[in-house]
Amino acid sequence: MPAQAVASDLVDRVRRRLAAEAAAPTADNVARVMRAEPGVFGPETVLAVVDQVRRDTAGAGPLEPLLVEPGVTDVLVNGTRGVYVDRGQGLEPVPVGFGGDDEVRRLAQRLASLAGRRLDDASPWVDARLPDGTRLHAVLAPIAHPGTVISLRVPSRRSFSLDDLIAAGALGPDGAEVLRGLLASRAAFVISGGTGTGKTTLLSALLAEVPVDERLVVVEDAAELRPDHAHVVALESRPANVEGRGEVTLRDLVRQALRMRPDRLVVGEVRGAEVVDLLAALNTGHEGGCGTIHANSAADVPARFEALALSAGLPREAVHAQLAAGLDAVIHLGRGPDGRRAVDHLGVLRVGPSGVVECVPAVTFDGLRGVRSGPGHEVLRAVLGRRRAV
Known part of the structure; x- marks a missing residue:
């Protein structure tokens, strides 16, 4: 044999x-x-x-070689019907297979146990971080079809700079200068985009550009941000244990971060009730705050903030008033037809006739060809003019 x-x-x-x-x-x-x-x-x-x-x-069984392969950001298992990876150019199948769903299920349960979490028929899904920083999400069959599904997000093993992103074609030199100006102005901003568009990578690269005499306090669900900066303090949330105790939420951590004398408060991903405390922080003298948020475009970000804040009990009028006063810009990332990630456009916020905040395009990033001005360009010039002009 x-x-x-x-x-x-x-x-x-x-x-x-x-x-x-x-x-x-x-x-x-x-x-x-x-x-x-x-x-x-x-x-x-x-x-x-x-x-x-x-x-x-x-370890991760037959997936282990994929997790350590340079350039791989995601490994996805669709039951026994295929394994896919993302190397930065969209999903592609790989010749890795399982003998049956029992094998996939055992792997998912072992990975969950490595993260200290439970995964069985009574608790058929898990969202956790593995000891090496890999983000694990799994759903057992028969809840998932065509079998147990495993999604692994591989943390970046290096910190990328803006120059690295330029070299990779995700951003042009002119676009990088606009983003550097945004940082220098101490504007508050969020980076929006879909899953896997590189929001965390871009945010980490931008934070590396922050002056070394500034203190960064980073709050995350899972420690993914690794900015190349001399003064970073990181806080990580924690789920409840099997007894339902010991949970530490992002909202708890945002409140603690505000007491830690941050020069810049960074929320790795805004996705829940912590949006209320973040908005409050941006309106109480904490300049330069930033984070990431899931949205289809920069124009959709105000509605996304509204939905999150309303679910946390903040009235609609208060949400938009605090957005208008506290948030300056939205940087949006997307994927091209070839699956490549790139900075797409930057929007600024303005208050519409009804008092609702709108995000309008200020510049569109056209790769190495430069940037094109949009209807919000003058507002962006005013924002950047706090320290410098476009």
Whole structure:
């Protein structure tokens, strides 16, 4: 039997016997167990079984090579129907397979246990961070179809600079100067975009441009921001334990961050009741605050803030009044037809006739060809003029 063709049922039998004996999947133990199997196995087959059993009992199993592959940002498992990765150019299938949904389920449950979370029929989904920083989301079958679904978001293993993003084609030199001007003006801004568009990467690159004598206090659900900056204090939320105790929410952390003398308050992702405290902070002298938010375009960001704040009990009029007074700009990221991520446009906020805040395009980023002015350009000039002009 060639090593690359090891039968899954043989691996399953070896795994079960090792588990029954509480034996480690060493070469000696696997060889001993395989001697009880019918047939004769050569050294290559034994080593292949050792490798497979180890992958199935530690780490991310067959997904482990994908998680450490340079450039991979997401690994997605659609039951037994396929595994996909995102290397920055959209999703693409990879030749990794599972023998059945039971195997996918075991992997999902093992990863959840590594994160200290529960995943079973009574609690069929999990959203957690693994010890290496990888973001795990999983939903068990039959809730998920066509089987257990696993989504892994791989944290960046390096901090990107604006120059790196220019080199990657995500931003042109002229666009980078506009963003540097936004930072220098200490304007409050959010970065919007869909999942996987590079919001965290861009925010980290921008924070690296903040003067070294400023203190950054970063609040996140999962520690993903790694700005190359000399003075960063990070706070990370925590879910409740199995007894329902010990939860620390983003809203709790935003309140604590405001007492830590931040020069800039950074909320990794605004997605819940913490929006109320963030808006309050932006309206009480905390300049330069920033964060990310999910939205289809910069124009949709005020409505997104409104929905989040209303669910937290803040009246609509108060939401828009605080947005108008506290938030200056929205940087929107998108994906091109080829799947590449890029900074798309920057919008500024203005109050409409009804008192509702609108976000209007100020500049559109056209890659290496520069930036094009929009109807909000004069407002942006005024914002940047606090320290410098466009």
